[in-house]
Amino acid sequence: MGYLLPGSSTPTSATPRRTPGPAGWLLLSPLLLWLGLFVVVPTLLLVILSFCSRDPDAPGRVLYAFTLENYVRAFQPTYLKILGSSLLYAFLTAILCLVMGYPVAYFIGRAPEGRRNTLLALVMIPFWTSFLIRTYAWVTILSNQGFLNGILQASGLTSAPVDFMYTPGAVVLGLVYNYLPFMILPIYGSVEKLDQSLIEAAYDLGARPWSALVEVILPLTRPGIVAGFFLVFVPSIAMFAITTLMGGGAVPTVGEVIQKQFTAARHAPFGAALGTLLLLLFFAGLWATKPRREPEPID
Amino acid sequence: MNTMVLLENVSKRFGSTVALQEVNIEIFAGEFLTFLGPSGCGKTTCLRLISGFERPSTGRVILDGRDVTGDPPYLRDVNQVFQTYALFPHLSVRDNIAFGLRMKKLPLAETRERVDKIIEVVSLDGLADRKPSQLSGGQKQRVALARAVVCQPKVLLLDEPLSALDAKLRHQMRLELKSLQKRLGITFVFVTHDQEEALAMSDRIVVMNLGRVEQIGGATEIYHRPATRFVASFIGDTNIVEAEVLGTDDGKILCRLEGGLQVLVRARNAPPDGKILVSLRPEKIRIHKTRPPGENVFRATVISEVFKGAVDDLTLRTEGGLELGVLDTNEGSDEVEFDVGEDAWCRIHPDDVIILGG
Numbered sequence: 001m002g003y004l005l006p007g008s009s010t011p012t013s014a015t016p017r018r019t020p021g022p023a024g025w026l027l028l029s030p031l032l033l034w035l036g037l038f039v040v041v042p043t044l045l046l047v048i049l050s051f052c053s054r055d056p057d058a059p060g061r062v063l064y065a066f067t068l069e070n071y072v073r074a075f076q077p078t079y080l081k082i083l084g085s086s087l088l089y090a091f092l093t094a095i096l097c098l099v100m101g102y103p104v105a106y107f108i109g110r111a112p113e114g115r116r117n118t119l120l121a122l123v124m125i126p127f128w129t130s131f132l133i134r135t136y137a138w139v140t141i142l143s144n145q146g147f148l149n150g151i152l153q154a155s156g157l158t159s160a161p162v163d164f165m166y167t168p169g170a171v172v173l174g175l176v177y178n179y180l181p182f183m184i185l186p187i188y189g190s191v192e193k194l195d196q197s198l199i200e201a202a203y204d205l206g207a208r209p210w211s212a213l214v215e216v217i218l219p220l221t222r223p224g225i226v227a228g229f230f231l232v233f234v235p236s237i238a239m240f241a242i243t244t245l246m247g248g249g250a251v252p253t254v255g256e257v258i259q260k261q262f263t264a265a266r267h268a269p270f271g272a273a274l275g276t277l278l279l280l281l282f283f284a285g286l287w288a289t290k291p292r293r294e295p296e297p298i299d
Numbered sequence: 300m301n302t303m304v305l306l307e308n309v310s311k312r313f314g315s316t317v318a319l320q321e322v323n324i325e326i327f328a329g330e331f332l333t334f335l336g337p338s339g340c341g342k343t344t345c346l347r348l349i350s351g352f353e354r355p356s357t358g359r360v361i362l363d364g365r366d367v368t369g370d371p372p373y374l375r376d377v378n379q380v381f382q383t384y385a386l387f388p389h390l391s392v393r394d395n396i397a398f399g400l401r402m403k404k405l406p407l408a409e410t411r412e413r414v415d416k417i418i419e420v421v422s423l424d425g426l427a428d429r430k431p432s433q434l435s436g437g438q439k440q441r442v443a444l445a446r447a448v449v450c451q452p453k454v455l456l457l458d459e460p461l462s463a464l465d466a467k468l469r470h471q472m473r474l475e476l477k478s479l480q481k482r483l484g485i486t487f488v489f490v491t492h493d494q495e496e497a498l499a500m501s502d503r504i505v506v507m508n509l510g511r512v513e514q515i516g517g518a519t520e521i522y523h524r525p526a527t528r529f530v531a532s533f534i535g536d537t538n539i540v541e542a543e544v545l546g547t548d549d550g551k552i553l554c555r556l557e558g559g560l561q562v563l564v565r566a567r568n569a570p571p572d573g574k575i576l577v578s579l580r581p582e583k584i585r586i587h588k589t590r591p592p593g594e595n596v597f598r599a600t601v602i603s604e605v606f607k608g609a610v611d612d613l614t615l616r617t618e619g620g621l622e623l624g625v626l627d628t629n630e631g632s633d634e635v636e637f638d639v640g641e642d643a644w645c646r647i648h649p650d651d652v653i654i655l656g657g
Contacts, residue, residue, distance in 0.1 A: 198387060200352055200372070200381070201379075203372040203373050204350060204352075205398050205399035205402055205447075205450065206373045207373055207402045219389045220387075220388070
């Protein structure tokens with residue numbers, strides 16, 4: 001019964017689908033070549049590698065003999081737990097980015113047109129610094145001898161340093177801080193396109209501000225929310241630099257495990273298997289959230 | 300008649316721009332009132348003050364006896380049809396129409412009943428499950444209308460709702476809007492820059508210019524008895540001529556128009572003094588081959604002629620050099636055809652020379 005319920009489908013544009021002509025393919029060819037050489041081929045190599053095994057006599061050497069042992073190992077509880085917590089941290093990161101980023105994106109998107117670019121620049125400027133430096137900045141704030149503990153102890157609120165670093169909280173904080181703009185930008189794009197008269201129509205029809213938000217503004221900016229969510233969630237799952245710095249090995253994530261297989265553990269095939277599984281997970285996620293096509297407009 | 304809306308000494312400034320200056324307007328219950336004026340005249344601001352999207356800088360807005368000056372739109376018993384319709388693209392026609400009732404938390408059964416009924420009233424049967432993107436312009440218009448009317452507002456506000464439609468549909472919708480208003484008995488407040496639209500539908504018209512009310516009155520009154528130079532020239536075509544008052548005689552004023560022509564004017568109010576402006580509608584100046592009897596008869600030469608089917612659009616020059624536009628209806632007799640260069644006798648009734656104020 002669809003009666004009185006907000007629609008669950010996303011708005012689609014009325015433009016018909018187009019395929020590129022000969023000139024279009026020519027213009028696309030550099031990109032296609034790039035993607036083929038540096039994305040498709042390496043990914044296929046990774047998949048092949050994941051079915052190989054490690055030379056027991058010379059760790060680090062790959063034996064090109066078919067085996068499923070890497071996948072069997074990947075489904076052991078230890079790794080499933082790490083994958084689970086990685087997904088949880090990534091999900092928390094995306095939710096926190098959404099909660100903090102939406103109001104900012106809305107404010108910028110509804111600001112006077114001349115001021116929007118300035119406000120967007122203010123969001124972007126901090127991210128012109130390397131993310132490593134920004135993450136180290138957090139380390140200096142949160143560590144036991146850090147800024148925050150200094151204030152807490154000087155003011156007498158705590159007597160001993162509080163362990164902020166190397167906790168799941170620190171990992172999520174680092175992720176949220178780094179990925180926030182990836183949430184703000186797509187939502188801003190949706191909010192900016194939102195017709196002011198639609199919001200006015202909601203108020204005019206008796207919607208209080210909260211109802212206008214839930215019934216009209218959120219559904220109509222859904223494409224931005226979905227895009228932002230995935231732009232934050234997906235890279236957060238396998239991010240290893242931030243989790244290594246902020247988690248310090250005490251909070252293992254799947255990204256860290258994969259990275260270690262290719263370096264310290266010298267077990268590239270197992271790392272490749274974990275990577276392939278993540279890839280499959282992303283495809284499943286993409287398929288599950290794919291926007292469904294609506295019937296064409298009839299005039 | 301009961302007062303439904305009262306704009307009391309309302310002014311509105313946006314920064315340093317004055318959008319409305321000391322406006323006083325009374326809107327009666329059940330009437331079709333139109334705000335008419337060029338863009339930037341303040342007509343849309345008036346509408347937004349009633350809907351609650353703007354608050355006046357000074358003055359009060361009274362709705363059905365209650366001061367709503369500070370109330371947000373969602374607490375006012377008025378609904379609006381937006382210029383761009385503003386239909387919710389993610390909701391079906393039915394859910395768009397039900398939106399207002401759902402916000403008012405009406406029982407589901409009653410909501411359904413009222414929505415079904417209004418869908419029938421505005422002839423949207425069979426389209427209820429479509430999305431707005433699947434509708435034509437005229438259909439969207441009906442949905443916007445239904446969505447507002449189903450809430451049974453005290454006042455329905457219409458912000459140039461016909462401007463996005465093609466000419467044929469626009470003419471048809473004029474009649475439909477008027478008959479819908481009659482049937483529902485709701486007070487309609489309509490905003491337009493199209494004088495034809497205003498004249499065709501309104502019980503009363505508020506003519507606005509530069510944030511002020513120029514004149515309020517019925518369509519015929521506004522056309523035949525314009526109060527100001529702006530109203531005379533904005534509504535229909537007219538000749539506006541400078542004149543000097545020479546004297547008063549038996550309820551008539553003798554004026555000398557520029558060019559020296561002397562005409563008698565019916566004195567309606569206290570006779571003015573000195574320099575004045577008068578309006579002479581082109582169709583009120585009758586032209587003849589031979590000298591007609593009566594007052595205000597003068598000679599003039601035809602200097603241009605444009606055939607427009609039902610009428611001839613002529614320009615005449617009097618002996619004193621005053622140029623006047625004249626409309627001559629083509630009633631089928633050849634004898635009243637005039638050629639360029641020909642002399643004609645003109646006559647205008649003293650009642651049809653309008654002294655303009657302001």
